[in-house]
Amino acid sequence: MAQWLDGNRKVEVVDVRREDQRKQWPLRELEALETDLDQLSPEKLKTTTILICQFGIITQRWIEAEDPDEVYNLIGGAQAWNAYKKNERDLSRYSRQMVLPEIGEEGQRRLLESKVTIVGVGGLGCPAAQYLAAAGVGKLCLIDGDVVDLTNLQRQPLFRSDRINDPKSDVAAEALSGLNPDCNVESHHTFLSEENCQKLLAGSDVVLDATDTITARRVMDQYCCRKSIPFIYGGLYKFEGQVSIFHLNGGPSYADIFPESVTNGGSCSDDGVPGMLPGIIGSIQALEAIKVILGITPNLSGKLLLYNGLSHTMEQIELNV
Numbered sequence: 001m002a003q004w005l006d007g008n009r010k011v012e013v014v015d016v017r018r019e020d021q022r023k024q025w026p027l028r029e030l031e032a033l034e035t036d037l038d039q040l041s042p043e044k045l046k047t048t049t050i051l052i053c054q055f056g057i058i059t060q061r062w063i064e065a066e067d068p069d070e071v072y073n074l075i076g077g078a079q080a081w082n083a084y085k086k087n088e089r090d091l092s093r094y095s096r097q098m099v100l101p102e103i104g105e106e107g108q109r110r111l112l113e114s115k116v117t118i119v120g121v122g123g124l125g126c127p128a129a130q131y132l133a134a135a136g137v138g139k140l141c142l143i144d145g146d147v148v149d150l151t152n153l154q155r156q157p158l159f160r161s162d163r164i165n166d167p168k169s170d171v172a173a174e175a176l177s178g179l180n181p182d183c184n185v186e187s188h189h190t191f192l193s194e195e196n197c198q199k200l201l202a203g204s205d206v207v208l209d210a211t212d213t214i215t216a217r218r219v220m221d222q223y224c225c226r227k228s229i230p231f232i233y234g235g236l237y238k239f240e241g242q243v244s245i246f247h248l249n250g251g252p253s254y255a256d257i258f259p260e261s262v263t264n265g266g267s268c269s270d271d272g273v274p275g276m277l278p279g280i281i282g283s284i285q286a287l288e289a290i291k292v293i294l295g296i297t298p299n300l301s302g303k304l305l306l307y308n309g310l311s312h313t314m315e316q317i318e319l320n321v
Contacts, residue, residue, distance in 0.1 A: 012049045016040065017078060021054050025078055028085035042068035053077050090182055094136050107294045108136060112182075114293045117141040117204040119192050119220055121168045123278030124234045124285065125210030126158040131286040133176040133183040137293075140176065140183060142169040143200055145191035155275035192216045197223045206289045208232045210282065214258070221246065221254035230292045230301075234285045238271050239309040241281035244319070245288055248301040256321040257304065277309050 015022060015032040022034065032052060037059070040051075048070045051059040056077035063073050074081060091098065094108050103111075116137050118125045121144040129140055146168050148159045158175045159168070169187035176185045188200055192211075197219050201207055207224055209217055209232060217233070224231040224247045233254055235242040246253050284305065291299045304317045 010047055012045075012047050013052060014040070014045075014049055015052045015078070016059060017052070017054050021078070025054070025082060027052070027078055028082045030081065030085075037062060042066050042071070045071055048072075050074055052081065055079055090136075093180070093182075097135065102296050103294060110294060111136045111290065112138040114205045115139040115141065115203055116206045116208060116289055116293075117143065117201055118208045118210055119143045119216060120210035120212070121156075121158070121172045122146070122152065122210060122212070123155045123236065123273065123275075124282040125208075126156045126172065127279045127282035128208055128210060128234075128286040128289070129172060129176055130158060130179065131283055132289060133180045133185070135286070135290055136180070136183070137289075138182075138184060139186065141186045141188070141200070141204065142172055143188045143190065143192055144168045144172075145189060155273065155278050157279075192219055194219055201227075201229070204229055206230050206232060206292055208285055208289055209234055210285070212236075217254060225253050225255075232285050232288050232292070234281050236273055236278055236281060238273060239277060241277055241284075241307045241309070243281060243284045243288065243300055243305045243307075244303060245292065245299055245301040248292060248299070251301040252319050252321045257319060274309065280307065280309070 013030060013032040015027065015034045016037040037053070040062070045068055050072050051063070052074045053059040054077050056073055056075050059077070060073045063071055091105065091108060097103050098105055098108050114137055116132055116139070118129050118140065121129065121142050125142070125144070129142060133140060147165050148163050148168055148171055150164055152159055153161065158172045163171045167189040169189050173185040173187035176183060190196065192200060201220070201223050207220055207229055209220055211217055220231055223229070228247060230248045231246040231254065233242070233244045233246060244257070245251065288300055291297070302319050304319055306315045306317065
């Protein structure tokens, strides 16, 4: 039907649904003559006609009984048409990345069916979540027990001044839903622990580390090791950042690179960080998550990417473990 409507063929669309159905499920981007089916007769239909009911069943029966010429049933009815137009509109949102052969329509559909869990909705988590939602990841799970603080606004662009003291995960979820309503954003106002990791991380295709505590990072690492879930690590120190992928296809773990003897390093409040640096590192983490979901190589599995914001240099260290 879409091809007929887009072409030069003269077609009349007739919506024979009840008034309440038309109001509750209006036809997306389609003009149609509205009438009752019992008022139709084959003699009144003078041109090629497409009949639409809610599910395509009633109109099909009418056509079989009346046997009119050049009258067709829309299979699936209004429900199918609206789903088709919604899908068409959804995919057009991602047209700039779908032209990439590494993504394409098939890859975009895989993104729409994927789930990424982000632990920590701060300097790294905000940009990572923003770009993953914009890219069309179907489900994002945000985990953070903190609230928005005035000092966060310098580097965490999902938050505003009027949301200070509100839960970070909830505020971020609202912003991301506004950015892409088709992204299902789940928020958890809690800190990740050994006790709740099974519940919070289950079903993830990728777990993205955006925390600033090694304790939570080790919980993620151990869970992802047990479940063979790719774990995308990100770290910050002043003008420097690090990114790596652990547990991808038998690759190394965080514990292999950073042994138990290593304790928490400094934090942004202690050591300082320019607001742009977590944006850069969080964006790299988001890109690596997309590559992992779509199987795009090369990636940072088995490597540690080091970025220096002062010199704008990057170095990759091979992780031979």
